[in-house]
Amino acid sequence: MAERMALTGNEAVAYAMMQINPDVVAAYPITPQTALMQKFADFVADGEVDTQFVLVESEHSAMSAVVGAAAAGARAMTATAANGLALMWEILYIAASTRLPIVMPVVNRALSAPINILCDHSDTMGARDSGWIQLFSENAQEAYDNTIQAVRIAEHRDVLTPVMVTLDGFIISHGLEVVEVLDKEAVQDFVGEYEPAYTLLDPEHPITFGPIDFSDYYMEHKRSQVDGIEAARRVIPEVGREFGKRFGRSYGMIEEHGTDGAEALLVALGSTAGSAKAVVDDMRERGLPVGLVKIRAFRPFPYEELREALGKAKAVAVMDRSISFGAQAGPLALEVRSALYGLSLPVRDYIYGLGGRNITLEEIEDILQEALEMAKTKEAEPLVKYVSVRE
């Protein structure tokens, strides 16, 4: 039977990992991920898992060891944050293009400099072109559910692409919530046995992983990698529906909240989507036609779903928790505008919450009020605004 427990986001993900019981987990500490691996270490120490736990000397080696383990046919995981993810950057690409179904929770934290340990999305956004699937979590429950589903998504034969499950540093990772933790047997049954397509450890069939590829094949390999992540558009909702049937919580590429008849829509990622739901409910009660579209899958990006959900509104406000320096807007807003290409819909980006800067319900309401104004005037300028910044 599922059990309701008071857990932090880090603990919830550690529970998911314990219940998945991967063959290999590599770990290296970094705030705010540390508590996650500490909890998993407790499970190892208490014999709750029989995972081989490798305590490496850097995140670069964590990802490298996990690549080796996955190539050897193991279900392999690691977790990181911020600078740790940045240090892995080289190997992220290798993991994805070697088509290894690794699952990695990323506890979102701002990248240095200045050094800062608090939440923003600059780490994950920096890895958005690495070839990984990226699932954002709104709260600890979703971080738990996403970690379990990520195994099925990554290992699907049509996908074979690694998955990052993100949770906002401190806000989710250290906040205590009531989380419904499933039966270990139910989780084991849901994720199933891992049957690798290829392994280094088949004595009858030696295999070469990671060959050098020149101009005569490189492009075809990259093109086939696209097929893998594109297949995830179908597999992510499939797995999310099956999860819903079994456990009562369904997931798709996006989640709509109060979008029916909404004139102004907000697009947000992660924990902010949870705050925005409360703001939308409150404004709706006051008769204001506003709604929220929460993005769960950032990669592959849900263009079609967004176009359909946003296309009915008259204005869109996007909340970006990172900057794409020198670009016309933050990473999320760039993607949203791209999804709406050809539609005459004003879109404004709101950059907020960098380095853990708090975002209040009042500030989210202000953004939605401005979006309602945009719906009337059709005027999106300025295209980018910074929330609660001293200029």
Place this chain on the structure above:
Amino acid sequence: MATLKELSRMPELLSPGHRMCPGCGAPILVRLALRAASEHGGVVAGVATGCLEVSTSIFPYTAWRCSFIHNAFENVAATISGVETAYKALKARGKVEGNFKFVAFGGDGGTYDIGLQALSGALERGHDMVYICYDNEAYMNTGIQRSSSTPFAAHTTTCPVGKVRKGKTEFPKDLTGIVAAHRIPYVAQASISHWNDLYRKLQKAFSVEGPAFLNVLTPCTRGWRFPSDETVEMARLAVETCFWPLYEVEDGRWKVTFKPRQKKPLEEWVKRQGRFRHLLQPENRHLLEQAQAEVDKRWEELLARSE
């Protein structure tokens, strides 16, 4: 101990047809190492980015008849440690049959320099793996740049001999000593010229439980500038001049495994290589003397340490 005849009859796990240069020392080492590993069953070889990797795995071909993984430049130790960990996990869960040995190959760039941290970490964690450095004393794959293994006064493309500077100004890092300081079960320095000594060390390395390390001199005809039929001779002279002593460190005990009957002057080795040509000019004689003094010092230190 296997004879050459017996070794020649063992399965060849690195097939002919690869694109290593004629006269390259590395395949000599790799072919022997894979033989020693295969005495125990299946083999998985990890290879760092470098000459060996780019010349043996050109898609859609592969020269590797055992399983092979290349990940990146600096992480072959971490990668093979992950493979070995997966083997332990899958073996315990009954998902893998048969026995496997795990070997990592890195050049001196990938081992002395960029891969040193990953190597140190993997050794400390105690994985059952053999790490073999094929040391050709520079970044040969990218075109002969200086590494921390490059000998004093040698010419490379990043420490060239010019009007003011005369090659590398530093002495090489003592990598074998650094690895020995990890107190792993087995550490050895070997050379392709002494196949018998090398093969015996490889056998020991693959027999111990836990990490083992071999640093093997594999001369590079392009980078050292010698005719491609003199590779083994160049390795032999490095040993006979005591520039590259053969020794092993077993359970903390140091032992020189080959003492030349008569230690040859370093010049015997240096004068046969284009990268040292400038050392024969009278105005650079002092550099050769410095190089000789350092070789003598290190050799005496090793003898004092050796049982």
